[in-house]
Amino acid sequence: MSKTAFITGITGQDGSYLAELLLSKGYRVFGLVSNKYNIGFDNLAAVKDKVELLQGDLLDQKSLAKALQTAKPDEIYNLAGLTFVPASWDDPSLVFAINAWGVSHLLMLIRNLMPQSKFYQATSAKIFGRPVVSPQTEETPLNPVDPYSVSKAAAHYLVRGFREHFKLFAVSGILYNHESERRGEEFVTRKITLAAAKIKKGLAKELSLGDLSARQDWGYAPDYVEAMWLMLQAQTAADYIIATGQLHSVEEVCQIAFEHLGLNFKDYVKVDKSLFRPSEAKEPVGDAGKAKNELNWQPKTSFRQMIIKMVEHDLQLIKS
Numbered sequence: 001m002s003k004t005a006f007i008t009g010i011t012g013q014d015g016s017y018l019a020e021l022l023l024s025k026g027y028r029v030f031g032l033v034s035n036k037y038n039i040g041f042d043n044l045a046a047v048k049d050k051v052e053l054l055q056g057d058l059l060d061q062k063s064l065a066k067a068l069q070t071a072k073p074d075e076i077y078n079l080a081g082l083t084f085v086p087a088s089w090d091d092p093s094l095v096f097a098i099n100a101w102g103v104s105h106l107l108m109l110i111r112n113l114m115p116q117s118k119f120y121q122a123t124s125a126k127i128f129g130r131p132v133v134s135p136q137t138e139e140t141p142l143n144p145v146d147p148y149s150v151s152k153a154a155a156h157y158l159v160r161g162f163r164e165h166f167k168l169f170a171v172s173g174i175l176y177n178h179e180s181e182r183r184g185e186e187f188v189t190r191k192i193t194l195a196a197a198k199i200k201k202g203l204a205k206e207l208s209l210g211d212l213s214a215r216q217d218w219g220y221a222p223d224y225v226e227a228m229w230l231m232l233q234a235q236t237a238a239d240y241i242i243a244t245g246q247l248h249s250v251e252e253v254c255q256i257a258f259e260h261l262g263l264n265f266k267d268y269v270k271v272d273k274s275l276f277r278p279s280e281a282k283e284p285v286g287d288a289g290k291a292k293n294e295l296n297w298q299p300k301t302s303f304r305q306m307i308i309k310m311v312e313h314d315l316q317l318i319k320s
Contacts, residue, residue, distance in 0.1 A: 009079035058102030099151035210275030243286025
């Protein structure tokens with residue numbers, strides 16, 4: 001018999017790729033959408049006639065209960081949340097409510113209504129804050145430093161608590177930065193690839209960025225959603241870091257994106273010191289050894305391939 005999945009945040013980058021993956025595996029896929037945040041539906045264009053969308057809100061427990069009881073899912077993936085770190089200072093209460101309180105709503109409903117359902121929580125590597133060790137593992141102490149990472153750390157501990165106390169199959173995927181053609185334009189990788197495409201087409205003249213030497217562990221989103229699915233196929237519930245284990249700089253993103261279009265990024269990229277962010281004590285790079293050994297997960301798409309895919313997508317976006 002085919003399985004049923006329930007995805008919050010289904011219209012986002014990860015949610016839409018996960019929906020496509022699960023549909024390819026024969027799942028019946030339900031997605032939670034809210035009238036409050038009517039964004040991202042273009043991401044579902046390829047599967048809009050195959051997914052079943054239900055109205056609900058993470059902050060409205062009654063609507064969540066109704067949606068879950070309609071879907072009766074075998075697997076629940078919570079990918080909803082407010083994710084742009086700098087903006088989390090604008091309304092910390094809302095960020096915490098959605099990213100942490102919303103998780104508690106889901107966990108309580110699973111415990112009370114469908115304790116046999118498996119639960120995946122999207123945890124961010126930002127929970128390590130400014131880590132004192134590198135690379136980070138599942139045992140690295142958490143050190144959140146902003147409202148976003150605090151909310152994600154709280155959700156991470158909630159998942160662990162419900163797993164240990166109520167014996168739910170509940171896991172957290174500690175995902176490092178993962179990008180794609182569906183990444184929001186406010187994120188630096190997409191900001192660069194879109195600007196490069198616009199400059200190539202004569203629609204822009206320059207791009208202002210912060211610290212070009214800043215480095216991140218960047219992977220490709222479709223590879224990472226496969227890891228989410230693998231976590232819920234495991235015999236035992238556990239938390240996993242999902243990362244490439246490789247660091248790349250903002251300058252490297254610029255170099256690949258502009259060179260692919262026959263341009264020299266140094267002619268167009270301007271450094272704006274007002275865009276600099278506090279640097280980490282140790283660079284954020286993940287050790288995904290546990291996921292590789294226990295889940296047989298490996299990233300398939302290289303950093304260069306990912307940036308080129310994004311540039312090509314943005315070229316086509318501008319043309320259309």
